[in-house]
Amino acid sequence: MNSGSAPSSVAGTPEMLNGDSGRSKSHYHELLQRLRRDRLTTAGAAILAVVVIMAIFAPLIAPYSPLAQDPLHLFADPSRQHLLGTDDLGRDILSRIIWGSRASLYVGFVSVSIALLLGVSLGLIAGFYGRWLDTIIARGLDIVFAFPTILLALGIVGMLGPSLTNAMIAIGIVYTPVYARLTRAMTLAAKRREYVDAAIVMGARDARVLRRHILPNVTAPLIVQTSLSLSLAILTEASLSFLGLGAQPPDPSWGSMVNTGQRLIELSPWQAVFPGMAIALTVLGFNLVGDGLRDALDPRMRN
Amino acid sequence: MIRYAARRLLQVVFVLFGVSIVVFLMLRLIPGDVVDLILGSEGTASPQQLAELRKLFGLDQPLYTQYLSWLGSLLQGDLGNSIRTGRPILPDLLDRLPLTVQLTSLAMFFSIIVAIPLGVMSSVMRNSKFDGVLRVGGLLGLSIPNFWIATMLILLVSRYGNGIFPTSGYVPLGRDPVASYKSLFLPALALAAPNVAILMRMTRSSMLEVLRHEYVVTARSKGLRNSAVILRHVLRNALIPVVTIAGVQVGYLLGGAIVIEQVFALPGVGTLILNGISHRDYPMVQAGTLLVAALFVMVNLVVDLLYSFLDPRIRYE
Numbered sequence: 028m029n030s031g032s033a034p035s036s037v038a039g040t041p042e043m044l045n046g047d048s049g050r051s052k053s054h055y056h057e058l059l060q061r062l063r064r065d066r067l068t069t070a071g072a073a074i075l076a077v078v079v080i081m082a083i084f085a086p087l088i089a090p091y092s093p094l095a096q097d098p099l100h101l102f103a104d105p106s107r108q109h110l111l112g113t114d115d116l117g118r119d120i121l122s123r124i125i126w127g128s129r130a131s132l133y134v135g136f137v138s139v140s141i142a143l144l145l146g147v148s149l150g151l152i153a154g155f156y157g158r159w160l161d162t163i164i165a166r167g168l169d170i171v172f173a174f175p176t177i178l179l180a181l182g183i184v185g186m187l188g189p190s191l192t193n194a195m196i197a198i199g200i201v202y203t204p205v206y207a208r209l210t211r212a213m214t215l216a217a218k219r220r221e222y223v224d225a226a227i228v229m230g231a232r233d234a235r236v237l238r239r240h241i242l243p244n245v246t247a248p249l250i251v252q253t254s255l256s257l258s259l260a261i262l263t264e265a266s267l268s269f270l271g272l273g274a275q276p277p278d279p280s281w282g283s284m285v286n287t288g289q290r291l292i293e294l295s296p297w298q299a300v301f302p303g304m305a306i307a308l309t310v311l312g313f314n315l316v317g318d319g320l321r322d323a324l325d326p327r328m329r330n
Numbered sequence: 331m332i333r334y335a336a337r338r339l340l341q342v343v344f345v346l347f348g349v350s351i352v353v354f355l356m357l358r359l360i361p362g363d364v365v366d367l368i369l370g371s372e373g374t375a376s377p378q379q380l381a382e383l384r385k386l387f388g389l390d391q392p393l394y395t396q397y398l399s400w401l402g403s404l405l406q407g408d409l410g411n412s413i414r415t416g417r418p419i420l421p422d423l424l425d426r427l428p429l430t431v432q433l434t435s436l437a438m439f440f441s442i443i444v445a446i447p448l449g450v451m452s453s454v455m456r457n458s459k460f461d462g463v464l465r466v467g468g469l470l471g472l473s474i475p476n477f478w479i480a481t482m483l484i485l486l487v488s489r490y491g492n493g494i495f496p497t498s499g500y501v502p503l504g505r506d507p508v509a510s511y512k513s514l515f516l517p518a519l520a521l522a523a524p525n526v527a528i529l530m531r532m533t534r535s536s537m538l539e540v541l542r543h544e545y546v547v548t549a550r551s552k553g554l555r556n557s558a559v560i561l562r563h564v565l566r567n568a569l570i571p572v573v574t575i576a577g578v579q580v581g582y583l584l585g586g587a588i589v590i591e592q593v594f595a596l597p598g599v600g601t602l603i604l605n606g607i608s609h610r611d612y613p614m615v616q617a618g619t620l621l622v623a624a625l626f627v628m629v630n631l632v633v634d635l636l637y638s639f640l641d642p643r644i645r646y647e
Binding site: 067166167169170171173174175176177178179181182183184185186187188189258262265266269270271272282285286288289292293296299300303306307308310311314315318 | 341344345346348349351352353356357359360361466469470472473474475476477478481482484485488581582584585586588589592593603604606607608612615616619622623626627
């Protein structure tokens, strides 16, 4: 990330924070400090750390196998043996939540990566080359924006067939336009800068201009957007799984756990209660960090 | 105004055209084609019979011919027939539409009456404890999945509610308006929750933006009471950007309604789409998606036109 080649200017000037010049060490130091001072952001980061650790070390942390059924303890209330109770098949809810974090994070990261890659490329092309390419891309984005996100995701998964992979593809497509529009706007603004003209006059190839001079201007808003997109992607995955269009049984996924729990809520509420809390906390973590990043990267946005 | 409206209308026609292409192509995503689907389990048809069936459905034609004939019947109000029931899709869809519209508008109503007062109070009492609680509450509202809120509402009401509100099923508006709104009360509440958070945050930041303006200082210095300044001068201007996103919010609500209808067993458009998916009734899914997207586009058009009517600055952008 540290380009090193750019001259380091005084840390904390607004131009720098908008990603105008290269990032010096002091810039990141300052940014980190500012983030750490904000208690809510720290709380968000802590939540995310816990979820990530849960996902990575699931086999070590989970007290039971997520698939192990215990026919003698169906719908058990929380107890010392099963901290969050058991589900309709006698499976340990806590273990399933711990394993379920993998599906949520995995889908979140992969689908946002798809959206980021597609969206940023489209946005750069549209903003940099302009003319008919821009018109085509911008009109295309208008069309995708005409669909409520969950509806489009449903439609795509419905046609491709319900599975976690197809859910990832659908969510990735659905969140592409946000990145494209953001990148396009930032590219248009950056293109007017003199140093871009200078680079072009000096004979730099398009790819180099885009990578060295345009992209760095776009990164700050992209980072903020990514944090918020991750929260939305995880929520969308949860909705799809809740509707039976994401992870397929018996794989543990928070959304589908709530679904089963909701249908059997008369028998025991826990299977619906706890996975929902896991979704909310994880999404809250991404939202808190996203808010904190936005405030730290763009002080003018702070109220 | 008329020029703006005409330009906006043209844009909408273009977007709807694009939407129809996307929805048409959606059907190409399914593995195989409609003929495989109908014959699916039987598998006794000879290659010749398959080819003839494809010809019957026009599947031997180039894609754009297929699209044009599909669009042609679409414009005549023919959305095709359900694979499952064999009946025309449009009447079924229109049957379900009132519920979805009623649910969405009730949720919008809830969002507005809760979010705007809270946002105003939060901005006026900026950085107070109350503001802090609302800010965290707003972030929580953005983070809690609506289907989980719905589930928790069902749990609470069925345990402690003594049946004040039904937790499933729908009473049509025409049959009994009071019972109808009662049957949608909990679903609309669950649907509105994330929206309240978004609107409240928007109102708060928009209020803070306006509070900085000089005319607010002027209004205060000429001796106006604080409540008059806030309500007459600040709120009116602060609501402009809030209203702009109202159209987009309808999109969230329409999308969310699909999920919420499922939880409360409401026979709306969303349930129809989801049943279509689980029965592999793809034309139904296609038609439902088209209808909801078109509705969303039209609502946005109306909001934009109303808005430009209220705020002349928009027209000259």
